[in-house]
Amino acid sequence: MKKLILLGVMSTLFLTTACARSETIFDKVPFLKNIVQNDKNGQAVEEPIEENPIEQKNDDLNSQSKQxxxxxxxxxxxxxxxxxxxIxxxxxxxxxxxxxxxxxxxTFLPSDLVRPKVNFSFGNQKIDKSLMRKEAAVALEKMFKEAVRNGIELFAVSGYRSYDYQESLFHAEVDKVGLDKAVEAVAVPGQSEHQTGLAMDISSRAENMLLTAEFGNSKEGKWxxxxxxxFGFILRYPKGKESITGxxxxxxxxxxxxxNAATIIHENKWTLEEYFQIVKKV
Ligand SMILES: [Zn+2]
Known part of the structure; x- marks a missing residue:
């Protein structure tokens, strides 16, 4: 029964939030069609265009896309x-x-989940959502420390979320409000970035630790x-890119x-979807 419900849900179309709310089938990402090259770390590298070095310094989309x-x-x-x-x-x-x-x-459960040493909105409670994969956790710690040096106080709100937890949230919502409304309120299991252990929701005291659009206009959100x-992070769902990210x-x-990839995405004002449309595989 669960599986049948999920299959039905996955064919539903609408736009909502990624952190807790439901997701639609987004099939506009021409993701695998590109060919791609990299440095020793496997991260994307930009190769300058030799014939016009001046243009390299211009970081608008046109010149960047020529690289x-x-x-x-x-x-x-x-x-x-x-x-x-x-899948x-x-x-x-x-x-x-x-x-x-x-x-x-x-069945995917990241094998290297750890608790980053940062301030959490829920204090010292030992709960799953405090976890991130090691590499991301180390980067988050560096970012939060640098923020403090700049007079910015951040709070981690929600990191890792398991498939099963997401599924239980979803089915509880179905029981409560029915399938049609549930798909608008809770993310379909497997489609949440939080399951990767690489995402963190962040807030501030001024926002009462809540996840709000206003956070983007606060000094913490702007920073x-x-x-x-x-530090290797991107704002994953930017304003104005809704039709691309879904x-x-x-x-x-x-x-x-x-x-490397985060810097390229930031400088070009891309999303992860747009990056994968352009980057060439090597
Ligand atoms: Zn989130």
Whole structure:
């Protein structure tokens, strides 16, 4: 019964938030069609255009898109289709593109979850949502420390979320309000970036630790938008990109992908979907 409900849900179309609310099938991402190249760390590198070095300094979309951005193929989703859904076969990939088109396996549990040493909105409680994968946790700690040095106090609100927890949230909502309303309120299991252990929702005292769009206009939200890429994070669901990400603007949701790719995305004002449209596989 559960599976039948989920299959029905996955074919429903609407736009809502990614952190707790439901997601639609988003099939406009021409993700795997590109060819891609990388550096030793496997992160994307930009290769300058020799014939016009002046233009390299111009970071607008036009000049940037003329540069060759490359990425090792291990950072691309490997996909298997199951019951019409595209399931990611390499979910350990720190650059996994998880969205309404590409879902995580039900059984995926990151093996290196740790609790970053940062301030949490819920204090010292030992709960799953305090966890992140090691690499992302270390980066988050650095980011929060740098924020403090700049007079910015951040609070981590919600990190890792298991498939089963997401599923229980979803079915509880179905029992409460029925399927049609539930799909508008709770994310479909497997389609939440929080299951990767690479995402963290962030807030501030001024926002009462809540996840609000206003956070984006606060000094804390602005600082994050301008600086997160230096630590490998991106604002995953920016304003004005709803039709590309498939999600409403989420001022609070930051996703770790590594410094190189995050910097390229930040400088070009791209989303992760747009990055994967342009980056070439090597
Ligand atoms: Zn989130």
């Amino acid at each position: 060759e951005i490359t990425l090792n193929d291990i950072f691309f989703n490997q996909i298997k289709e199951v019951n019409g859904q595209k 990611i076969l390499n979910p350990d990939n720190t650059m996994a593109l998880v969205n309404k088109q590409f879902g995580l396996p039900e 994050l938008t301008e600086n997160a890429h230096r 999600y409403q603007y989420e001022a609070w949701h930051f996703r770790y992908i590594g410094i």
